[in-house]
Amino acid sequence: MKASYLKPLVALVLLATFTSAQSASASQPVSGISTTAYNEGTDTAAAFYNPLVVSNVNLTLPQLSVDTLNNNPGTTVYQHAAVTLTTADGKVTSFADIGVRIKGQATRTNLYNKAPLKLKFDAFVAGQKFMGLTRMTLNSMVQDPSFVHEDSAYRLYRAMGVTAPRTTYSWLTLNGADFGLYMNVETIDSQMLKRWMTPAHLYSSNCYLADITPSQSGCYDTNFGDTNRSDLNAAIATSSLDGAAWWTEINKVADMTAVINLMATDLYTSNWDGYTDVVQNNYYLAFDTTGKFRIIPWGQDGAFPMDSSAQLDFLGRGPAFRNFGNQQRSVLLRKCVAYDPCTALLVKAQVKVKEKARDLDMSGFKNKIAAVINSAYVSHETRSNPDVGAAAYWQNWLDTFFTMRTTALRDFLLTRAPEAPELTVTGVPILGSTLQATAISWDFSSTFSFQWLRDGVAINNAVDTAYSVSTDDLGHNLSVRVSANKPNFTSAATTSVAQLVSNPKAAAAAITGNSVVGGLLTASPTENDSIRVLYRWYRVGKVISGATGSTYVPIAADYLKAITVTTTVNQTGFAINTTTSKPVTIQAGTIEAPTVAIAGSNAVAETMLINATIPVGVKGAYQWLNDGVAISGATRTSYVLKPVDLGHNISARVTLTRTAYNPLMLTTNAIAVVAASQIKQPIPGITGMPRVAKTLTGVAGSWDSGSKLTYQWFRDGVVIPTAIAKSYKLTLADLGHSLTFKVTSTKLGYVTVNTSSSPTVLITN
Numbered sequence: 001m002k003a004s005y006l007k008p009l010v011a012l013v014l015l016a017t018f019t020s021a022q023s024a025s026a027s028q029p030v031s032g033i034s035t036t037a038y039n040e041g042t043d044t045a046a047a048f049y050n051p052l053v054v055s056n057v058n059l060t061l062p063q064l065s066v067d068t069l070n071n072n073p074g075t076t077v078y079q080h081a082a083v084t085l086t087t088a089d090g091k092v093t094s095f096a097d098i099g100v101r102i103k104g105q106a107t108r109t110n111l112y113n114k115a116p117l118k119l120k121f122d123a124f125v126a127g128q129k130f131m132g133l134t135r136m137t138l139n140s141m142v143q144d145p146s147f148v149h150e151d152s153a154y155r156l157y158r159a160m161g162v163t164a165p166r167t168t169y170s171w172l173t174l175n176g177a178d179f180g181l182y183m184n185v186e187t188i189d190s191q192m193l194k195r196w197m198t199p200a201h202l203y204s205s206n207c208y209l210a211d212i213t214p215s216q217s218g219c220y221d222t223n224f225g226d227t228n229r230s231d232l233n234a235a236i237a238t239s240s241l242d243g244a245a246w247w248t249e250i251n252k253v254a255d256m257t258a259v260i261n262l263m264a265t266d267l268y269t270s271n272w273d274g275y276t277d278v279v280q281n282n283y284y285l286a287f288d289t290t291g292k293f294r295i296i297p298w299g300q301d302g303a304f305p306m307d308s309s310a311q312l313d314f315l316g317r318g319p320a321f322r323n324f325g326n327q328q329r330s331v332l333l334r335k336c337v338a339y340d341p342c343t344a345l346l347v348k349a350q351v352k353v354k355e356k357a358r359d360l361d362m363s364g365f366k367n368k369i370a371a372v373i374n375s376a377y378v379s380h381e382t383r384s385n386p387d388v389g390a391a392a393y394w395q396n397w398l399d400t401f402f403t404m405r406t407t408a409l410r411d412f413l414l415t416r417a418p419e420a421p422e423l424t425v426t427g428v429p430i431l432g433s434t435l436q437a438t439a440i441s442w443d444f445s446s447t448f449s450f451q452w453l454r455d456g457v458a459i460n461n462a463v464d465t466a467y468s469v470s471t472d473d474l475g476h477n478l479s480v481r482v483s484a485n486k487p488n489f490t491s492a493a494t495t496s497v498a499q500l501v502s503n504p505k506a507a508a509a510a511i512t513g514n515s516v517v518g519g520l521l522t523a524s525p526t527e528n529d530s531i532r533v534l535y536r537w538y539r540v541g542k543v544i545s546g547a548t549g550s551t552y553v554p555i556a557a558d559y560l561k562a563i564t565v566t567t568t569v570n571q572t573g574f575a576i577n578t579t580t581s582k583p584v585t586i587q588a589g590t591i592e593a594p595t596v597a598i599a600g601s602n603a604v605a606e607t608m609l610i611n612a613t614i615p616v617g618v619k620g621a622y623q624w625l626n627d628g629v630a631i632s633g634a635t636r637t638s639y640v641l642k643p644v645d646l647g648h649n650i651s652a653r654v655t656l657t658r659t660a661y662n663p664l665m666l667t668t669n670a671i672a673v674v675a676a677s678q679i680k681q682p683i684p685g686i687t688g689m690p691r692v693a694k695t696l697t698g699v700a701g702s703w704d705s706g707s708k709l710t711y712q713w714f715r716d717g718v719v720i721p722t723a724i725a726k727s728y729k730l731t732l733a734d735l736g737h738s739l740t741f742k743v744t745s746t747k748l749g750y751v752t753v754n755t756s757s758s759p760t761v762l763i764t765n
Contacts, residue, residue: 044132049166053088099123114383135187144301146394153300201225264349273302278320413445418484420492429499432528439482446484473501508579509567517589534568558586559660604676604749643749698741
């Protein structure tokens with residue numbers, strides 16, 4: 001291992017103490033989109049790792065921890081801290097003592113500069129966990145101005161079946177100061193691995209150019225498992241092999257489907273800072289209990305580069321981006337592209353990545369994330385890019401990137417010879433039928449052409465996907481050849497299994513369909529190129545006038561009658577054959593249900609109407625209902641609401657009848673009846689001399705017919721007991737007071753009305 005390729009620690013000079021570097025500010029609120037569509041897994045933490053929500057991580061570090069981390073950002077020793085975590089649903093969890101350290105390579109810095117962090121909940125308190133997690137990784141995203149590249153890349157890896165972490169977002173505060181928006185990435189540990197495999201060992205690389213070769217074997221730290229590295233050594237040993245020998249042995253020590261999918265995703269996303277390209281960086285090796293490894297991607301801020309020189313070739317050819325290191329791609333990629341069977345799988349996997357990106361709607365996904373984080377969080381950044389416009393610019397680059405990579409992949413595929421497509425043929429090879437050819441290929445750069453064959457010889461003009469079998473094909477074998485075509489290459493063709501064309505004798509007459517009045521009956525056999533059929537329909541053995549088609553709709557005259565059809569078949573190779581079907585008895589038809597409803601005012605004395613479009617030939621009968629019970633005599637399309645209906649629900653039942661059809665009964669929606677308003681509501685008056693011992697007379701006025709009037713006299717607005725007649729004799733008690741006369745009108749089914757005389761009368765002596 002070359003010392004120059006050890007991952008560097010950033011040496012920093014402290015300019016001030018942490019507590020004076022930033023003023024405290026209120027943390028951003030938790031937020032997000034209420035959805036579980038992006039949750040993955042069934043573990044407790046699945047709800048936490050939702051990329052469309054933002055949680056709060058509020059750290060409190062004692063001064064000793066602050067000084068230790070600032071003086072030595074490269075330490076792997078966890079320092080004491082307290083934390084309060086608030087999830088997007090508002091649930092708050094606090095731990096008084098957890099471990100915190102700084103992480104990263106090029107992004108490793110002191111706390112001031114938005115340091116990336118690792119939290120270890122059980123560092124000092126055994127068994128302490130948050131939502132089942134013992135660790136939490138907070139990426140600062142200072143190298144990802146889009147704030148969405150890591151989320152997007154990891155999602156694509158997982159969709160490809162690659163063991164890769166889940167992600168969410170957290171807003172971090174430290175000792176009361178806002179540190180900004182972090183990518184909260186699922187930590188790669190035994191707990192995470194158990195969702196994907198039964199882990200035996202987990203190795204992390206501590207070098208650039210860390211590869212599965214003897215010279216770089218010292219680049220791997222054991223993160224999980226015992227000290228026996230025989231599985232790693234067995235994987236390294238395969239690097240001395242090539243071709244078929246390598247392929248045989250590597251499949252014994254690697255899950256090559258997962259490895260190829262990882263490399264394909266690396267190449268398609270142009271992840272130049274991962275395992276596959278020349279950096280050989282940012283990854284883990286995870287071995288299961290069978291001794292097979294997978295490669296786990298880690299640190300995806302280099303994916304989706306805008307620099308054209310960083311957009312990787314699909315077979316890892318060409319100069320290295322930034323001329324990094326030894327210019328050699330990873331040993332697994334080099335071995336794979338040198339062995340055709342592996343290369344074919346790698347190319348197919350890259351097409352699958354393209355399809356996954358389309359199916360996952362990666363552009364729509366990042367737009368949803370942007371809607372959550374841009375205005376509410378990115379704009380409040382103080383330690384990295386706070387420019388929402390710049391963030392959106394980098395986010396929207398993904399729209400261009402995926403389109404560009406699909407075009408680049410198509411251009412790459414056009415440099416490779418086409419492969420024969422898969423071919424299926426459906427249909428029965430008999431005269432008059434149609435055969436359908438369907439071709440499928442993973443290689444979307446190929447175009448298809450079809451040619452139907454008779455006994456292996458091309459049939460003129462038969463170049464469509466469908467072919468109609470004709471009398472010329474009788475007794476011959478039909479097949480179809482589909483060719484995958486690319487410019488400058490010989491086509492690759494697949495030919496279907498030949499099928500002998502026959503002309504089986506047409507079946508005897510038969511009837512299928514709905515044997516009811518108004519239904520549709522269909523006679524068989526049907527006509528085709530080799531069969532001509534004459535049809536004649538019968539009712540109880542008698543010809544039905546005009547019924548000479550292959551279908552027949554029974555009418556009312558057919559009700560409970562036996563219907564048959566006679567077919568006369570003129571078929572190539574057979575004598576003319578006349579047969580009669582078994583009879584079918586026609587049952588009552590079904591009346592098509594119209595929409596029925598009631599309209600009109602729902603107040604007493606108003607008229608309600610039934611709205612119904614009655615089909616032609618159908619009779620309607622009507623019945624109005626009060627709370628579902630028939631109202632005697634109410635059998636017309638209109639009904640005048642009566643006082644007895646007040647407070648009840650009125651509906652109407654419509655019964656439709658038609659000869660030879662089953663009756664149809666429909667009930668409208670129910671409407672509650674309310675009280676009507678009285679029309680005449682006069683203002684009462686008072687006549688008579690307003691003096692003690694004189695008699696006053698109330699004038700009620702003219703009210704609606706049927707109204708019942710009651711009276712009440714008031715002295716200064718207070719009821720005078722027993723003064724309930726139209727006339728009232730004044731007493732000394734009324735002297736100097738005002739009297740009013742109130743009339744109350746009640747009528748069954750109507751709103752009660754109270755009116756009082758105006759003006760009042762002042763009583764004198």
